[in-house]
Every structure is written in structure tokens, then in C-alpha cells.
Amino acid sequence: xxxxxxxxENKKIRDLIPQxxxxxxxxxxxxxxxxxxxxxxxxxxxxxxxxxxxQEASFDIAFSLIEFDGSYSYGRAFLVGLLNTILVSVIGIxxxxxxxxxxxxxxxxxxxxxxxxxxxxxxxxxxxxxxxQIFFWYFAALRALPAPENAINFYDISYLTIKGWYIPxxxxxxxxxxxxxxxxxFISIYFFNRYAKKQREEFGKILPTLTxxxxxxxxxxxxxxxxxxxxxxxxxxxxxxxxETSYTYENGVSIIPELIALALxxxxxxxTFIAENVRAGVLGVGKGQKEAAASIGLNKGQILKLVxxxxxxxxxxxxxxxxxxNLTKNSSLAAAIAYPDMVLVFAKTALMQTGRAIxxxxxxxxxxxxxxxxISIFMNWYNKKMAIKEK
Amino acid sequence: xxxxxxxxxxxxxxxxxxxxxxxGGGGAGSKxxxxxxxxxxxxxxxxxxxxxxxxxxxxxxxxxxxxIDVDVCRAVAAAVLGDAEKVKYTPLxxxxxxxxxxxxxxxxxxxxxxxxxxxxxxxxxxxVGVNFYDGQGFMVxxxxxINSVNDFKDGISACTNTGTTTELNMRDFxxxxxxxxxxxxxxxxxxxxxxxxxGRCDTYTTDKxxxxxxxxxLSAPNDHKVLPETISKEPLGPVVRQGxxxxxxxxxxxxxxxxxxxxxxVNSSNASSLKDSDNPAIKRLVGAEGELGAAxxxxxxxxxxxxxxxxxYGESYKKHIADTGILPNRGPNELWTKGGILYVPPAR
Numbered sequence: 038x039x040x041x042x043x044x045x046e047n048k049k050i051r052d053l054i055p056q057x058x059x060x061x062x063x064x065x066x067x068x069x070x071x072x073x074x075x076x077x078x079x080x081x082x083x084x085x086x087x088x089x090x091x092q093e094a095s096f097d098i099a100f101s102l103i104e105f106d107g108s109y110s111y112g113r114a115f116l117v118g119l120l121n122t123i124l125v126s127v128i129g130i131x132x133x134x135x136x137x138x139x140x141x142x143x144x145x146x147x148x149x150x151x152x153x154x155x156x157x158x159x160x161x162x163x164x165x166x167x168x169x170q171i172f173f174w175y176f177a178a179l180r181a182l183p184a185p186e187n188a189i190n191f192y193d194i195s196y197l198t199i200k201g202w203y204i205p206x207x208x209x210x211x212x213x214x215x216x217x218x219x220x221x222x223f224i225s226i227y228f229f230n231r232y233a234k235k236q237r238e239e240f241g242k243i244l245p246t247l248t249x250x251x252x253x254x255x256x257x258x259x260x261x262x263x264x265x266x267x268x269x270x271x272x273x274x275x276x277x278x279x280x281e282t283s284y285t286y287e288n289g290v291s292i293i294p295e296l297i298a299l300a301l302x303x304x305x306x307x308x309t310f311i312a313e314n315v316r317a318g319v320l321g322v323g324k325g326q327k328e329a330a331a332s333i334g335l336n337k338g339q340i341l342k343l344v345x346x347x348x349x350x351x352x353x354x355x356x357x358x359x360x361x362x363n364l365t366k367n368s369s370l371a372a373a374i375a376y377p378d379m380v381l382v383f384a385k386t387a388l389m390q391t392g393r394a395i396x397x398x399x400x401x402x403x404x405x406x407x408x409x410x411x412i413s414i415f416m417n418w419y420n421k422k423m424a425i426k427e428k
Numbered sequence: 429x430x431x432x433x434x435x436x437x438x439x440x441x442x443x444x445x446x447x448x449x450x451x452g453g454g455g456a457g458s459k460x461x462x463x464x465x466x467x468x469x470x471x472x473x474x475x476x477x478x479x480x481x482x483x484x485x486x487x488x489x490x491x492x493x494x495x496i497d498v499d500v501c502r503a504v505a506a507a508v509l510g511d512a513e514k515v516k517y518t519p520l521x522x523x524x525x526x527x528x529x530x531x532x533x534x535x536x537x538x539x540x541x542x543x544x545x546x547x548x549x550x551x552x553x554x555x556v557g558v559n560f561y562d563g564q565g566f567m568v569x570x571x572x573x574i575n576s577v578n579d580f581k582d583g584i585s586a587c588t589n590t591g592t593t594t595e596l597n598m599r600d601f602x603x604x605x606x607x608x609x610x611x612x613x614x615x616x617x618x619x620x621x622x623x624x625x626x627g628r629c630d631t632y633t634t635d636k637x638x639x640x641x642x643x644x645x646l647s648a649p650n651d652h653k654v655l656p657e658t659i660s661k662e663p664l665g666p667v668v669r670q671g672x673x674x675x676x677x678x679x680x681x682x683x684x685x686x687x688x689x690x691x692x693x694v695n696s697s698n699a700s701s702l703k704d705s706d707n708p709a710i711k712r713l714v715g716a717e718g719e720l721g722a723a724x725x726x727x728x729x730x731x732x733x734x735x736x737x738x739x740x741y742g743e744s745y746k747k748h749i750a751d752t753g754i755l756p757n758r759g760p761n762e763l764w765t766k767g768g769i770l771y772v773p774p775a776r
Contacts, residue, residue, distance in 0.1 A: 080671050083530060083552035096595045097611045179626040199627050200585060229538055281573030283630050285583040294614075294628065341581025369540045372590070375614045375623070385523040385615060389591030394527045402776060 074395065075297060089391045098377045100293045110385050118382035119404060125299050125378065126365040126408075132304035133364060135313025147390075155312070156257050163309035168370055170306055175298035175374040182294070184286040185276065196274055201291040203274035208365045210268045218261035227258065295376035299368065307364045314356045318349035350423045358416035360407050369405075378403065415425070434503060446632065461674035463535050464725060472514045476500035476534035478618060479519045483754040484540045489695065493517050497538040499744045500559055500666045502737065503682040504536055507730040512737035516681075521615055523591035528552060529669055536669040536679055542593045547667075555611040555681035556664040559741075561760040563658035564597050565636040567643065570653050572630070577605070577657045580631075585610040587620050587629035594634050597660040621645050628629055635662050640754045674724050681724075684772040685731045688742035689713055691772075696739040699732055712776060720775065731775070741770070 078085060088263045090112040097107050101117045102124060143155035162170070179199055183189060188203075196203045209215065234246040261267045274289025287387035322345050330344040373376040373387055388394055467473055475683050477485035477497055485495040493515075502512035529537045530552045540562075541547075543555040566586075568574045580602075588594050590613035602609045612629055614620045617638075624632040625646050632639065636654060643649045666683060668676050689695065690708050694702055703716040711717035713735070715728040722728070738744065742763075750756050762768025 047760070061644070084630070085552070095599060097599050097609075099610050099612055107596075107603075174627065176622060179623065179628055184627055277581075279570075279572075279581050279584055279630055280579060282569065282571045285585070285630075287583055291610075372615045373619065375587075375590075375612050375619070377613075381613070386590045386595065386613065389523050389526070392526055392547070392553075423489075 067111065078395075083392075085395065087396055089393055092391075094387065094390070096390065097373075098382055100296065100377055111383075111391065114387055115379070115383045115400070118377060118379035121377055121382070122365075122368055122371075122379040123408070124186075125296060125303070125368050125371065125376065128296075128300045129307065129364050129368065130361050131301035132300065132312055133360070136304060136308035137357075138315050140308060140312035141315025142319070144312065145319060159309045159312055162305055165312070167302065167306050167367055168373060171299060171302040171370055171374055174302045174305075175295065178298055179294060185286060188276075188286075194271075194273060195289075196286060198286070199294065200285060201293045202297060203286040203289040203291050205271035205273050206288065206290045208270045208272055211266050214265050214369040215258060215261055215267045218258045218265075218267075222254050222257040225253050229253065293376070294375050295371070298374060299371050299376045303364050303367060306367075307360050310360045310363075311357055314353050314360070315349075317356075318351075318353035321352045322348045347423065351420075354416060354420045354423060358413060358420070361412050361416065365408055365412060366405060434468045461672055461678075463669070463675040464678065465678055467508055471546060472678040473505040473511065473536060474516045474517045474518065474534045475504070475509065475515050476520045476537040476539055477501070478526050479521060479618075480540045480643060481540060481617065481638060483637065483749045483752055484641070485517075485519075485538065487517075487519075492684060495748050496559060496714065496744050497666075499538060499686070499738050499748070500538040500679075500683055501536055501561050503686055503734045504679055505686075506733040506737040507678060507682050507726060510733060512733075521591075522589050523550070523615060524555060526667075529553065529667060532669070535668065535675065540638070540664045541667055542635075543663045544593060547612060550671045553667050554670050554676050555665050555667050556676055557683045557772070558663040559683055560637065560664040562635040562637050562662040562664050564594055564633060565639055565658055566655045566661060567624075567632045567639045567652055568630065568655060570651050574631075574655070577601075577655055577659070580605070580607055580609075582608045583610070584631060585612060585629040586631050586633050587612045587614065587624045588633050589613065589617055589620055590615055592634070593660070593662065598633055601659045617642060618645075635664070637749070637755055644754075677724050680773065681731075682734055685713065685734050686738065686741040686744065687763075687770055687772045688775050689731075689735045690742040691765065693737055694740060695743055696736055699735040709774070709776070718776070 075085070091110050093107070094109055094111050094114045095107045096114075096116055098105055098114065100121065102120045103113075103117060105113060136380055137139065140155045140158060143151050144159070146152045146155070182197065182199040182364070185196070185198045187198055188198040190196055194205055197416045230246060233246045233249075236242045236244060262269075271290045274286035274291075277285050277287045320351045326344055326348065327340055330340045333344065368378055369380040372381040375381070379401060384397055429469070475498075477493060477495075480486050481495070483495055485493060485497040487493050498515075498517070501515045501517070505514045506512040518528065518742050520528050520534075520537075520539060525537055525539050525541065525544045526532050526547070535554075538559075540560065541555075542562075543558065547553055548555050566577060584607065586598060586602075586609055588598060588611065595611065595613055597716060597771065598609075598611060610629075612623065614623065617634075620634075621642050623629060632642070634642070636658065639654050643652055643654070646652060666679055668679050685719065688709075689699075692713060694710060694713055699714055702710050705711055705714075705716075708717055712720060714729055715721070715730070715732045721727060721730045739747075745758060748754075750758070758768060762770060764771040
């Protein structure tokens with residue numbers, strides 16, 4: 038090989054060569070593993086391909102946000118699992134955030150009892166393995182909840198039982214018009230807020246933005262009911278006898294106990310970490326900042342909203358993003374208590390029925406990766422938005 | 429700088445070589461058994477079993493495994509290594525079992541696994557026989573007044589294991605009866621039992637032998653009963669990887685030997701004294717006639733060791749299934765000569 042021809046003296050190329058070779062070496066390793074797997078699979082008579090995704094799944098799933106039964110395809114089953122994973126993650130993140138903020142602030146309270154309770158909560162729940170907490174909420178809750186015939190009754194509208202939490206079913210007429218009206222409301226709120234900001238900055242006029250925004254959000258959908266023929270009625274759950282001693286509810290919507298237990302366990306666990314983030318964030322804002330804000334005549338609410346929170350959020354958001362990612366990934370423990378998430382439905386049941394281990398595990402891993410990256414991108418965007426802009 | 433570039437080129441070259449080697453190796457020998465060689469080298473049989481199913485494969489408090497599935501592993505160890513105790517057991521969930529086998533983590537899967545066409549043909553497995561004929565059934569509470577599957581109504585919730593044929597049969601069954609049901613599928617059997625016990629589901633469905641075994645784990649076993657109907661065929665048997673026909677034969681004939689021994693009345697206590705029997709079939713079984721072991725590279729006493737150390741099928745069934753009260757009646761798992769369907773090809 039003629040090194041002169043490669044123009045080795047040129048610094049740019051010289052720096053590039055090791056990088057190219059590193060990539061090549063990495064690629065070779067990947068190709069090696071892939072071809073090795075292919076040969077071994079060939080030897081053992083295992084075929085490779087994604088054709089199975091369109092085959093009939095022929096198993097049923099207890100809980101699904103979209104229509105599904107065994108006559109649909111494995112691809113559809115994957116979608117059901119993915120939506121269930123997203124559902125429990127969203128519920129978990131929502132509850133964990135609320136609980137985390139409350140507990141985090143409570144730990145800073147000057148009230149001894151409140152501060153100590155919050156501290157104990159954090160220390161207990163973050164130090165017990167999550168899988169045990171999931172089992173605890175599932176089996177403890179199962180044992181504690183009554184059978185359907187003795188359900189905990191919420192005003193004859195909703196019933197909490199061992200078989201699930203039965204709530205009324207929403208029966209919509211012209212649901213699409215209602216959706217458009219909500220979208221319209223949000224667009225109006227956006228423009229109204231821009232107008233209010235302009236008024237404040239140019240004329241020093243402060244409009245009651247929050248109250249008026251809420252008003253718009255209620256008024257426009259309400260108009261769709263009154264003028265555009267949208268209507269909503271409810272199907273209430275009714276007790277039904279299955280046999281001499283067992284009952285169930287029909288006509289309503291059932292929120293399965295597996296979902297409740299999993300969401301509860303995930304949010305109780307993750308909230309402890311978020312609480313510590315919140316505490317760190319609030320403590321991280323210097324005392325002088327509050328005093329300075331007070332000295333220019335801001336009231337308590339304004340100090341919190343305009344001075345403390347923007348600075349605290351800077352500290353809180355990045356580690357909280359990690360917790361959101363953790364919660365999403367931890368939701369894969371669902372299989373232990375039969376909540377049909379992506380892992381249970383796809384990476385276990387579908388894998389077993391088709392035997393396509395490599396294909397299914399690859400799809401599942403890529404999906405979790407995309408989920409995590411989406412959350413990351415969103416939180417980074419939010420973080421940038423919250424970052425202090427130097428003027 | 430030149431030196432470091434040379435190093436990099438070398439690394440790149442070496443990894444390309446690695447790829448080339450990867451393409452070359454890996455072909456399985458046709459007559460020799462790689463699995464047999466590796467097993468002899470390791471000194472134990474790598475056997476996949478359940479995570480605890482009384483009668484089939486269950487570990488006691490000190491970690492000793494027993495059951496009729498475990499006896500298949502022990503028979504293979506006795507034939508190949510000369511000692512039935514030389515088995516390494518790997519407890520597997522239903523969802524893990526086939527991957528563990530195809531990836532080589534285990535060499536024999538004896539885990540109450542149903543033989544089906546797609547499993548046999550599509551995913552690199554080979555079923556070698558049937559060591560238990562089973563069928564899927566339903567367990568309900570006695571006080572429910574349900575006496576037959578015809579008493580099931582819309583809205584019933586059914587607990588079962590995920591990743592099993594049970595899940596598919598259940599759908600076929602409820603669809604054919606036009607009943608809406610709620611399927612609750614757990615990964616591990618213990619959680620199914622707990623959830624059913626707590627009242628989460630109205631019925632628990634799995635293989636009937638499994639129902640009988642799991643019933644003993646309920647808080648009040650006598651408050652529950654298994655319905656008379658059987659909704660599916662579940663021939664359970666040991667499985668090996670595709671592509672090693674010698675190993676496949678060893679496992680198949682280890683199982684067949686146990687059944688054949690029962691047929692000819694050879695058991696663990698009389699086997700060695702039957703070396704000079706008048707019946708040539710018995711003499712072949714105890715290694716006094718023929719060279720049957722040589723066909724798969726074993727000595728001639730391989731079958732004698734299975735019978736002496738593990739016992740015949742009847743002994744195994746009595747010890748693990750009948751005497752433990754799981755299924756005292758052998759039903760279809762009786763020899764063909766006694767009205768059952770156990771029928772194995774002759775060992776000659």
C-alpha cells in the first residue's frame with residue numbers, strides 16, 4: 038500500500054482515518070454477530086422474517102384501547118400492547134409528578150409532622166424493590182377489595198371491586214364535532230394569550246389570563262352541545278349474576294385491577310425520586326433571590342411564579358426527565374401481574390406463539406428506544422424553554 | 429502518528445478476518461453428535477424444567493428435583509453419563525423455554541410442553557415423544573353451582589398462563605360457545621393460583637394435570653373442583669433442538685425404554701436379575717443381547733442403567749402422580765395392553 042498516495046501528511050485526512058477504521062471495525066463486529074446468528078439459525082432450521090406480523094394472532098387480550106380479538110393480526114396485538122404501555126406510563130408520570138411535587142414541598146415544610154411524614158414516605162418507598170411493590174399493591178389490593186356483589190359503591194354510578202373498577206361508559210353523538218370544538222378552544226386561547234402579552238408589555242395592562250382562558254375552554258365546547266347537536270349520555274354499570282355465587286358488572290367500562298395496581302406502584306415509587314428533585318430545586322434557589330423579589334414589591338404568589346419556580350425548574354427538569362424514562366421502562370414489569378403491556382402481549386405471548394425470538398425482541402427494544410427518545414426530546418425542548426434567557 | 433495508523437489498519441484487518449472465520453465455521457456434523465460430546469465433556473445433562481409443577485417437575489426445600497418430567501432428564505443422564513443424578517436443572521417459564529433450548533442453554537426440554545405442528549416444524553424444535561397425555565380443563569369454586577362448561581355465561585373472567593396453547597384453546601372454546609370472556613394471562617403459575625384464589629377470576633384453566641397439581645396450592649383445595657369436560661388434546665413430551673439426530677434418538681429412546689420396560693414387567697428392583705431371561709425382548713432391554721447402544725454411540729448397558737436408576741414408566745407415574753394424589757387414575761396414560769394409549773415402537 039502506498040501511504041503517500043493516501044496523502045497521509047494532510048492533517049485532516051490523518052485525523053479522519055482512525056475514525057473511519059473504528060467505524061469499520063464496529064461494523065465488522067456487528068456483521069460478524071449477525072452472520073453468526075444467521076448461520077446458527079440456518080443450522081437449526083429457524084427461519085427469519087417479519088411476515089408473521091400479518092398472521093392471525095388467535096389469542097385474546099383482556100384490556101385494549103382499540104378494538105382487538107384473536108382474529109386480528111400479531112401487528113395489531115403489538116399496537117394494543119404499545120398503547121397499553123403508553124397508557125400506564127402516562128397515568129404513572131401524571132400521578133408521580135403531582136405526588137412528587139406535593140411530597141417534595143412537604144419535606145421543606147416547617148411543620149414537623151408533615152416534613153417527617155414526607156421524609157418517611159420517601160425513605161420507605163424508594164428503598165423497596167419495585168417488583169415487590171407491584172406485587173404488594175396487586176395482591177394486597179386484590180385481597181382487600183370486595184367481590185362485585187358487595188362492591189364499594191360510588192353513588193350508584195361507579196363500583197370498585199376485586200374484578201376491576203367499573204365506571205359509566207360515555208356514549209357520544211357527533212363526537213368529532215366535539216373534538217374540533219376543543220381544538221378550536223385551544224387555538225383561541227393561544228391567540229388570546231398572545232394578545233394579553235402584548236397588552237401587558239406595550240400598555241402595562243394586566244388581563245386576568247387564567248380565568249379568561251378557562252372560560253374559553255368551557256364556553257366553546259358548551260356551544261357545540263347547544264348549537265351543533267353534540268350530546269353525551271352514560272351507560273351505567275349493572276350487576277350481573279354469573280353463577281350462584283359469582284357476579285360481574287356489564288354495560289359500563291371496566292378498569293382492570295392490574296392497571297390500577299401497576300399505575301399505583303409505578304407512581305408511588307417514582308414520586309419519591311421526583312420529590313427529592315423538587316426539594317433540591319427549591320433549596321437551590323438562593324434566599325437572597327426571594328428577599329430581593331419581596332423588596333421590589335412582588336407578592337408571595339408572584340415571587341413563587343416569577344422568581345423561585347423559573348430557577349428551581351432549571352434544576353428539577355433534567356433529573357426528572359430521567360425519572361420519566363425510568364418509569365416508562367419499569368412499566369415492562371407489568372407481565373408479573375398480567376397487565377397486557379407491550380412486553381407481556383408481544384415479547385412474551387406473541388413470541389411464544391410464533392417462536393420468532395430475534396425479530397420480536399428487536400422490535401420491542403427499538404420501540405422502547407423510540408419511546409424513551411421521544412420523552413427525552415420533549416423534555417429537552419421543555420428544559421430549553423424554561424432555561425433562563427439572558428437578556 | 430504513522431505507528432498508530434498502522435495499528436488501526438491492523439485492527440480493521442483482524443476484524444475482517446474474524447467475519448470470514450465466522451462464515452466458515454458452524455456447520456453441524458452429520459453422524460457425530462455435538463450435543464452428546466459436549467454433554468460428556470461437561471459431565472452433566474442440561475435439562476430445562478418448569479418453575480414448580482407438582483408431579484411433573486418440582487423442587488423440594490433442599491433443591492432436589494422430582495417428577496415425571498424430571499425422570500426423563502434423569503433417564504438421559506443415566507444412559508449417557510452412567511449416573512441419573514448428573515443433571516443440571518434450569519427452571520424456565522413458559523415464555524422462556526423454547527429460546528433456552530434453541531440457544532443451547534439447555535439440551536433437553538422436559539417441561540410439560542404440548543406437541544403441536546407449528547412448534548415441531550417452524551421454530552427449530554423436535555418433539556421426541558409423549559410422556560403424558562393431557563387435555564385442557566376448567567377449575568371453578570364448588571359453591572358457584574357451575575357443574576359443566578355449559579353453565580358459563582357472558583362476562584366470565586378466566587385466569588391462565590401466558591405463552592401456552594391454553595391461551596389459544598381458551599379462545600377457540602369460548603368463541604365456539606359464543607361466550608364473551610375476560611382473559612387474564614400471567615407469566616408464572618404461582619401468580620395465576622394467587623389471583624384465582626383471591627377471587628380475581630371465576631375460573632382457572634390449564635391442562636387437567638396442572639389443575640389437579642395447582643389445586644393443592646390453593647388456600648382451601650376442597651372448595652374447588654375441576655369440571656368434567658376436556659376441551660383440547662394436550663400430548664406433553666420432551667423436546668430437543670433440530671439438527672442433531674443422534675441426540676434426538678438418545679432422548680427418544682430413553683423415554684421409550686421406560687415405557688417398554690413397564691410393558692415387559694422390568695422394573696428397578698428386578699432388572700439386573702433378568703439378564704438371563706428367556707424373553708429376547710427383555711434381554712435386549714437389560715443389555716444382555718444385541719448391540720443397540722452402539723447405534724447412538726453408547727455402551728450396551730445404557731437401557732439397564734435407566735431402568736435401575738430411574739425405574740420404568742409405571743414406577744415413575746406411581747411415585748410422582750398417583751401416590752401424591754394428583755391423578756390416581758392413569759386414564760389414557762395406561763399401557764396399550766391395559767386399555768390406555770401408551771404404545772412405543774419396539775426396541776430392537
